[in-house]
Amino acid sequence: MTARSDARVLVVDDEPSLREMLAIALKRSGYSVVTEAGVRAALHRISNDSDAFPVVITDLVMPDGSGLDVLGAAKKRASSTEVIVMTAHSTVDAAIDAMRAGAYDFIIKPFSPAHMMAQTAKALEKRALQDENSSLRAKLVRLQPEPSEFGSSPPMVALADMVGRIAPTKTTVLITGESGTGKERIARALHAHSDRKAGPFRVVNCGALPEALMESELFGHQRGAFTGAVQAREGIVREADGGTLLLDEVGELPLSLQVKLLRVLQEKRVRPVGGTEEIPVDIRLLAATNRDIEADVRAGTFRQDLYYRLNVIRLRLPPLRERGSDIRELAHHFLAQFATDQNKPVRSLAPEALRALDAYTFPGNVRELENIIERAVALAQSNAIGLGDLPPEVSGTSGLAMPFVTSLPPEGIRLDEVIGEVERRLLLEALERAKGVRTNAAKLLGLTFRTIRYRLEKHGIDVGDGAEEDNGPDSSPGRSRQ
Ligand SMILES: Nc1ncnc2c1ncn2[C@@H]1O[C@H](COP(=O)(O)OP(=O)(O)OP(=O)(O)O)[C@@H](O)[C@H]1O
Ligand SMILES: [Mg+2]
Structure with a gap:
């Protein structure tokens, strides 16, 4: 199918001279042209014409309405219709609205007829390609990203x-x-x-x-x-x-x-x-x-x-620490990748390693997680990555004589850090035992629900699936891992 031979273009603008200029240029390029002077007339034309228009060129601001309505109607009639929106009132918002609504292009007046002809031809080419046959169409469906391509949070x-x-x-x-x-x-x-x-x-x-x-x-x-x-x-x-x-x-x-x-x-x-x-x-x-x-x-x-x-x-892009279950998903993804690369029979992450990853802040985000897993796969001595295969800043053993400091070591301690770390670990352990149900974890720690929620937030611990009520968008504060 050629892009042009039978292509009909609908031009919508309240300004007669512009309609005429476009009609002449389009006809000269071999298209057949229908013009309408306003939104209402265009809507009527779009819904009553026997064939859908492959390309619609519409003004944005017209006395009887918005070009976005023309765009919407044209796309509704045939989603393959390409719509070019033109305007003299170029605001960023208008451009965003038009592109979000599916416009092929957004052209600011005044423009040269040659530019409009080039964009019309390209819009038609795109359409011709989409129309060509069902196998192409199947390919286009595959153009949509897989739901899991980025993460499922x-x-x-x-x-x-x-x-x-x-x-x-x-x-x-x-x-x-x-x-x-x-x-x-x-x-x-x-x-x-x-x-x-x-x-x-x-x-x-x-x-x-x-x-x-x-x-x-x-x-x-x-x-x-x-x-x-x-x-x-x-x-x-x-x-x-x-x-x-x-x-x-x-x-x-x-x-x-x-x-x-x-x-x-x-x-x-x-x-x-x-x-x-x-x-x-x-x-x-x-x-x-x-x-x-x-x-x-x-x-x-x-x-x-x-x-x-x-x-x-x-x-x-949200920081990894705000992506909840993505941490585990990505960790498994990288594990499979590096186990293959390094030809090692590592297949899983031990529960305590997963928990340590959940609780970590990842200042270097996905790249840091990738590096951590690459290193862990290299270090792993069994088919599961353990806590000891993770770097100290993740496994939480850095510098502190943990789990419990019950007497003061000769070199002294940083009390706030030790208390913070003890709190974090007990929170994680209680959550683990309560299978992520915060009310039950709170009982194990003698806390009220509100207090445990506050403390989990303070440590940036994401409860994920087992959560018994929704955590609103305000529940992901910066993590203070002390
Ligand atoms: N969803 C994902 N699945 C798999 N790998 C990912 C994912 N997101 C990021 N990565 C990997 O994380 C690393 C960092 O990603 P990328 O380079 O795109 O980040 P960036 O934001 O551009 O980083 P910088 O700000 O440092 O330039 C890359 O190795 C990338 O392949
Ligand atoms: Mg980059």
Whole structure:
């Protein structure tokens, strides 16, 4: 099926001159065109026309309603319809709403007819591909992330759902989270689940190079552009053409390069260092940072306009300590992986090792857990990983003569730490014996339910499945492991 021959395009805008301009340009490109002057007329057309429109181009703000309603109706009529939303009122919120609602693209007026024709053709290509046959369709279903790809804790299930929805769009995504939480992994998933997956995926660490080199790393340079530039260089932006570019540690990008990057994003063209020509690029941009980028914006070290461009959709990766059952799930996943890699018959984690992992704070998040399990598999002398195979900061034996200090050792102790550690261990043991039911654990310790809940929170101990009532979103405080 060709993308064009019989393609009908619906154009909705209250401005007659714009309708006309688009109708002329579209017809010239070989499409048949239907125009409507408002939301109500468009809705009527969409529901009563004998065939669904493959592409709808709609204005966002019209006197009788919103283009988002046109988008919704068109998608409802045929989910394969691609909708391009255009607006003169470009706000970040509007762009987010449109992309979330499933728009193919969001185009800001004024635009060149050529640009609109290019986007229309691409939208049709995407559609043609989706329509082609059922085997392709089956493949597209597989584009959805597996539910377990990221973890089965509620925040990760929500994240996987979001990844599935935004991967096929071209929207810029800002991925934030502590170090080692899986930001790059999410970026790769967004690429892998997009229709650009056959294209390149490139990562550039924005803090890795001094400013002058960073510029040519990103945008390339002409031969002879500066001393030492003996060969022309394409630059990573152009290397990612047709694919996805991840700007890692984007908060580290020097201000001068932030300006240049913003220009590339707006104009979709790069100018290599020392060059005069601007080269068009088609990239999907993702950015990641573990910094508090809003604070950088407030402090003036990160440009607000660039921040808005990048933060169209935000994915926040929770720290591992707030992901409950994911700790055990990931531990088993890494165990299987490293046992195979190292060719060792290690098959399980002993209960006390699991409990120690549950109670640990993981400042290095998933990467730290991965390293801990790799090391434990290497150390394990039986087919189960024991407490002794875990590093001291996890097994809780570091520095303290535990379990109970009943007399003062000659070198003295830190009383608060010892008491805190004793409390933590008894809480874990009581929970274990009570099979995770906090009311029963509280009885074993002579505490009220409220007190045990407070103390578990203080130690950051996540009760998980056996919990007898829900723990609200406010029940995951920073852990104070003393
Ligand atoms: N759900 C997961 N399943 C398996 N491995 C994971 C998962 N999430 C993260 N990892 C692994 O954890 C490590 C860290 O992930 P990644 O590099 O994506 O984190 P990051 O947030 O980009 O870290 P940094 O801030 O240090 O750059 C990688 O080895 C990655 O493969
Ligand atoms: Mg990273």
